Each structure stands twice: as C-alpha cells, then as structure tokens.
Amino acid sequence: MSSAAACIFCKIVKETPALCAQANQAPGDIPSFKLFESDKVLAFLDINPLSRGHALVIPKHHGEKLVDIPDDQLSEILETPQPVVKKLVKATGAENYNVLQNNGRIAHQEVDHVHFHMIPKPNESEGMSIGWPQQKTDMEGLKALLADIKSKM
Template identity: 80%
Template sequence: MAAACIFCKIVKGDIPSFKLFESEKVFAFLDINPLSRGHALVIPKFHGAKLTDIPDDQLSEILPVVKKLVKATGAENYNVLQNNGRIAHQEVDHVHFHMIPKPNAEEGLSIGWPQQKTDMDKLKELFAEIKSKM
C-alpha cells in the first residue's frame, strides 16, 4: 500500500467509503462521482499504478466481483472500464476497474470510437511482432 494513495486509504478505512465487497485481495465500493446509478469501482488491494504493476494472482477475483456487482445492480447494459495513464483518462494512480451501468443513452459511459483505416500488410507485421512477444 502507498501511504499517499487515496484508494489505499479507503482500503485501510482511513477514508470512509460505501463498501460493497471485500476479500483478502479485492475491495469494491460505490464511485462518489458516478456516471450512473450503481457506478462502482473494483480495486486490487495490492497497490500499483497500472495494470502491468499488479501481480497476476492479485487480479484473479476482479472480474468475478464485477459480475457480482452487475447482478446486484440489475444492470442489463453496462461498461467495464480500466484506464492506464493520464492521457488514457486515469485520475487515481491505483489500478481500478469501473462497472458503469448504462440505463439509457444519456446516463453512463459515453465514448467515441475513432476507427482507423487498416493496411493489411502493416497489420500482418504488427500481428507477428506482438505474437512473438506473447
């Protein structure tokens, strides 16, 4: 845990939260600046700024807890969002997954999807490069 991290302080109980779930590895709570009713955060207790900073074994419960939240909120349409880095819209430097119900066009997450034209030869090169590192 990082002493100055707001999410670490929430996990420790130093800052109050609307805790929805807690286990040895995971903590889930309502977002205090929600995009919609039921917007919640699921975080690993292990402190790390980006997804690549978190050991795999500390991530094993994340998606099952997200699923529990979806069922508990009754969300039929929802987004699961995890941002890494400032230009990718990360505000708190502790890995967190948003579960954001999307009840209608106005509430919840609104995103753009700026698709790019694909050059198949370049895509094949990229595929080979990435696959060789997996």
C-alpha cells in the same frame, strides 16, 4: 507515479483494521460504501458516479497499472467484476453496462491505482458515453504488427 501512502484508494483499503495493523496505521482514513471485500480485492460505490450504481473494483495491493499487479493477486481482481456487475444489474435494473479499466494518464486513468469501473447504462443519457475513432489500416500492416507483437511475447 503515486506512492501507496498518498494513494486515495490505499487510504480506503486501510480502513480495514487488519491491513491497518500491518501498515501500523489507524483504521478509518477514508470511508467507503463497500459492496464486496476479500483479502485481495475491494469493491465499492464510486462517489462521483456516471450513473446510479457506478462501482469500482480495486486490488488491495497498490499498483499503478495492471502490469504492476503481482500474478498471485491478479486472478481475483480479474474475476471480481462479474459478480459485482450481476448484483448492480439486479439492483439498478440497468441491463446494459460498461466495464472499464484505464492504464496511464493519456488513457484517462485519474487515480494511480489499478481499478475497474462497473458503470450501469440505464438509458442513452446516463452512464458512460464513448467515441470510437477508428484508424485506417490494411491487411499487410496488420500482418506486420502481428509478427512484431509475437516476436516480443
């Protein structure tokens, strides 16, 4: 687990002067190519894109996984990808895209700060390529899993 002080995305957020004043830090730690900013959310272009227009949406609140984001911050982070994707589709001409959010190292999360990838998929070779290795299951196994999940909700 990373601390907010060491987090690259928190350093990008701290570029915002008002937040820097609260954190008692100078603005401009790490510049970004901002697409959208509000009090709770920041969207910017990925500096290691999988395709032209690959963007990230992050909460300004540091949380490693989605479950670490306070409820009062969550709705805006979940609503922001859609308008950003609309603009990316218009700007890139790529009508196909992936929206991805990973939680934890074995789930391929590289930065320990919640973030959503918006990845335009203009053709077969650019953008995200994924495999979907399905597991065999049966109806009784799914029924038991459903009961287990519901008992914990």
